[in-house]
Amino acid sequence: MTSVELYDKTKTLEMRKKLIGQSCRLFFSEDPIKIVRARGQYLYDENGVEYLDCISNVQHVGHCHPLVTKAAAAQMELLNANSRFLHDNIVHYATRLAATLPPKLSVFYFVNSGSEANDLALRLARQHTQNEDVVVLDHAYHGHLTSLIDISPYKFRKLGRQKEWVHVAPLPDTYRGEFRETHPDPAQAYADTVKEVIDQVHSKGRKVAAFFAESLPSVGGQIIMPYGYCSKVAEYVHAVGGVYVADEVQTGFGRVGSHYWAFQLQGEAFCPDIVTMGKPMGNGHPLACVVTTAEIAKAFTDNGVEYFNTFGGNPVSCAVGLAVLDVIEKENLMANALRVGGHLKELLTELQSRHAMMGDVRGVGLFLGFELVKDQTERTPATEEAAHMVKKLRERQICVSTDGPWESVVKFKPPMCFSMVDAERVVGNIDEILAGIETGMAQV
Amino acid sequence: MTSVELYDKTKTLEMRKKLIGQSCRLFFSEDPIKIVRARGQYLYDENGVEYLDCISNVQHVGHCHPLVTKAAAAQMELLNANSRFLHDNIVHYATRLAATLPPKLSVFYFVNSGSEANDLALRLARQHTQNEDVVVLDHAYHGHLTSLIDISPYKFRKLGRQKEWVHVAPLPDTYRGEFRETHPDPAQAYADTVKEVIDQVHSKGRKVAAFFAESLPSVGGQIIMPYGYCSKVAEYVHAVGGVYVADEVQTGFGRVGSHYWAFQLQGEAFCPDIVTMGKPMGNGHPLACVVTTAEIAKAFTDNGVEYFNTFGGNPVSCAVGLAVLDVIEKENLMANALRVGGHLKELLTELQSRHAMMGDVRGVGLFLGFELVKDQTERTPATEEAAHMVKKLRERQICVSTDGPWESVVKFKPPMCFSMVDAERVVGNIDEILAGIETGMAQV
Missing domain, CATH: 3.90.1150.10 (Aspartate Aminotransferase, domain 1)
Structure with missing residues (x-):
């Protein structure tokens, strides 16, 4: 030893x-x-x-970045109460994150993991739309919770069960999928497959709450969505009263280099209705987030049922998150x-x-x-x-x-x-x- | 300002x-x-x-305990990789926790919140029993996730919906309930109400995966279960192939003074099949846990579907958890x-x-x-x-x-x-x- x-x-x-x-x-x-x-x-x-x-x-x-450690320790020494008390860190952090996002995405919910974020996104989408069904991409993985196993073909196929409210659209994979790099317009072709799924949902008398997808499907095999795909899908989903949830748990915080968020690779015309963030957010500290529009947040508040996340948005988690934003910028x-x-x-x-x-x-x-x-x-x-x-x-x-x-x-x-x-x-x-x-x- | x-x-x-x-x-x-x-x-x-x-x-x-801060900072400086790499902290922490529990409860899953813990408990119970239904106590709250809103009467009643797989037994409240302090055997009387609910479930052709309850119902109004209640309920639940889940998210880690876990107030003869822990575990750091038997853990492994929790059981969370155990003891x-x-x-x-x-x-x-x-x-x-x-x-x-x-x-x-x-x-x-x-x- x-x-x-x-x-x-x-x-x-x-x-x-x-x-x-x-x-x-x-x-x-x-x-x-x-x-x-x-x-x-x-x-x-x-x-x-x-x-x-x-x-x-x-x-x-980077592992064990000294600025992150320092920020965490300093805040731990001072205060780590829950978010039912007023504190500056949570609102300051939300402001900093808002600056990286389209103005429409302005209301934040801080949680402890990407899974908690995706579950909350599902709750928000359903409350807002009053619909139940979800369209996901094949091979997707959105987290380890009961509700997320249900919307993760990567998991539920292994368990041999699919909920009646879950519908799978093909992965827009131009290397292995039906429409490949030689197709004249794979974005349109793959978006149309989502439209077909939505039509099938409606033909069963059901209604779509959300289209749920990673901005770059990860477990699916590091897939780059064809340009234009997301806008078209959003159009189809909005047309039936659903919302577009972009899972940025793996892809956010500048990993793609050219943009802060991978969904921004789809151009300025595209903006999801709900974005979830997680893994890199706290550099290892359990920290994640959901951001949505004022309208969707209001629908969630108006149901009269409180949402309280014990550790979510505590001063230490926010201090860590702020330090991560600082390092991304400074370095x-x-x-x-x-x-x-x-x-x-x-x-x-x-x-x-x-x-x-x-x-x-x-x-x-x-x-x-x-x-x-x-x-x-x-x-x-x-x-x-x-x-x-x-x-x-x-x-x-x-x-x-x-x-x-x-x-x-x-x-x-x-x-x-x-x-x-x-x-x-x-x-x-x-x-x-x-x-x-x-x-x-x-x-x- | x-x-x-x-x-x-x-x-x-x-x-x-x-x-x-x-x-x-x-x-x-x-x-x-x-x-x-x-x-x-x-x-x-x-x-x-x-x-x-x-x-x-x-x-x-205590807020901002210096030993907890010190342990967190020291480990953050050294390593905070995920639990797919071998590390001593996670096994050392599990050993320390195991020492506070009956020997039967020996397999740990570390997660980031009481809600994540309760959701995983539900998954474990269902996988092991191959049943779906859950019996809960009236007014209970088990967390903010989709699956937990479903098993929390405190929440789902406000939303005006109850899942067909959820069944509510009366809160064993000897001050306000049907059987009060003057009743000769409120433990038996309240346990019998659970038996009745189980019988109703069976009469519908359904099967019980779990009885799910806080060891001391908290949102329900700081309720002390009558002595003997839990053993009797466990007997009824086991008889139909279900498991007993003790939610110790609010009540664990010595809060009750005489015992480390509130379920131990029910005597040595009683041992839950699954225990969830959370809130006090990391003194504010997002840390929670599920512990269960080797048999239930094996059933979960044998389904062949991996469970990975990104931040769960990381070296920093475990270092914080260990420091909390140390302070409880030292002070x-x-x-x-x-x-x-x-x-x-x-x-x-x-x-x-x-x-x-x-x-x-x-x-x-x-x-x-x-x-x-x-x-x-x-x-x-x-x-x-x-x-x-x-x-x-x-x-x-x-x-x-x-x-x-x-x-x-x-x-x-x-x-x-x-x-x-x-x-x-x-x-x-x-x-x-x-x-x-x-x-x-x-x-x-």
Whole structure:
């Protein structure tokens, strides 16, 4: 046992298996990593071995950022009462967030997790519209709560059940979906599939409360929605009295580089009715949020039933959130995401010419993914090879993970301080590992 | 504007009304307090005016306890990655919690709020039993999520809807309910009402997944379950294949003084199948938990669907939780709750002889309440008088609030460092205010 541990790794693992619900899988579950320290984009295990972290999107401004720690500690020392007492932090934080959003999105609800945010979004949508049904995208994941498992095809398909009020539209995936990069107008074509779903809902005598989608579908495989899709969908949803909920839990706070929110990639004409935020918001501190219009908020207040979230919007959580906004700005992390993400994407794209398995490289800013395929024509997902890639990169002290319906997409959602050198190191290693796989295949 | 404010109070209030969802009401909403600093059981407003805090059960070991702040800051500086990486804190914390519980309750799931905990409890119960229905107590509140509004009569009655899978049993209230303090065996009588509800469920061809109740119903009016009730209910629920969920979100962590968990007041023979914990767990840090049996946890794992909670069980949350356990122990806060709570209850009981409005004084440790009534025979709830009491105490810099179906119960759930002097000060003021109300009434 090292001096930085309470238990040696074998013991920790043994205790974990016994004491902690096994429904939560460890990273690299066959040979998990024990991390005791982290800084920026680097993780350190109990022996001081350094790992490059390409997946911790929660630790948005870098692991253990000193300004965030300082802000949290200072506020913890002063006050951490609940939001039934008046306090400046909550209103100041709301003002700062409002400045990043279209003016229409002006009423905030602070909560403790992306799941709490998405559940509240659902409640707001239903209360406002007085409708019940929800249209979601295939393969979507919106959180671990009962109501969110219900609207997450990624989960409810595995459980073999679908609620009668949930309706699934195709993922607007131009690499694997029905309408691909060669289609003249995939945005319109995919939006029309949503329209068809809405029509089916109505033909059953039901009514749509919300269209619910991540602004960039993440578990779905780091999908970039075709430009124009969201506006058209919003138009169809509004026409039947529903609202558009943009789940920005994974994608917000400047990760896409060019904009603060991924939905803004769809142009200024598009504005969701409800936006949910989470993971990166507190850099690891449990903090999340729902923002909506004054009209929807009013409908929720007018039902006369109070909504109180015990920890939501407390002075410490807000101080942490404010510090994160400050660091994003002071360290120009959006510009960094754009520059480094752009370079990383370029380097990965370059690999396509040399490796037949590099099926697609996609993403914006530091929200990127590449898909491994067995062949370029059929685009057969190379699931095992992707798992092999993850394993091999881990041996080279680089942490990545996979996503997508076939776990064939290797994803990058690193802390926003990820550097050019990090990008080059990762791609160099991927290049070698791909060459290794190809040699291995040639030998078979 | 004072030097400790970002905005003056009028401005803060104005911003709050515009920017923050109005579904969350402020304390003393007609004239809210702005709190900028707190320590122990004392709150300080922007002008340095001190308030005695009788209601912040979340700040369990006292507002801004330095050991909690220190533990949080130290861990924030070191690491705050998610629980997919192996870490000692989560297993160490689970071990410490396990030591306070019956051995049967051995598998932990860490989450961010009591609501997340109760939702997960519901998922565990349903997965294990493969049943859907839930029996709850009247007036219960279990959280703000969609699934929990459904099982909270306190909320769903206001919305005018009840799900077909939710069934309500009477609150075992020996002061106001059907079976009162004069009944020879209220525990058996109230347990039988649950049996009747279960029988009705079965007669509809439905099946019970869980009986879900706070160990001491809180929103229901600081109710003490009659001894033996829980064991009998558990027997009836188990007989039909359901599980017993004890919601300890408000009542756990030694608040009752004699035991660590309020369900333990029902004797050693009683052990719930699932226990949820929340509010006081992190002294204000968003931290909550579900603990269950190995068997129920296994059923949840075996469904093959992963449960991942992004912030749940992170090293900082666990460090905070561990510090709270340490302070409870080091400062003998359970003994303090017993001693001070006992004294407070005695002093309040004494008031009954002098004030006809003092209807009932009940509670254990620092979970106490007294009920104001218009008359001792009919026990007519004195709702307005209770509101008046809250207002008058606030003018004397003492914060309390009301609960119960008629908001006629003035409740005490102060930080556990509440002192004998605090108790005497509160009761002295209540005495005077009651006398004032009586004089006023006499004048009418």
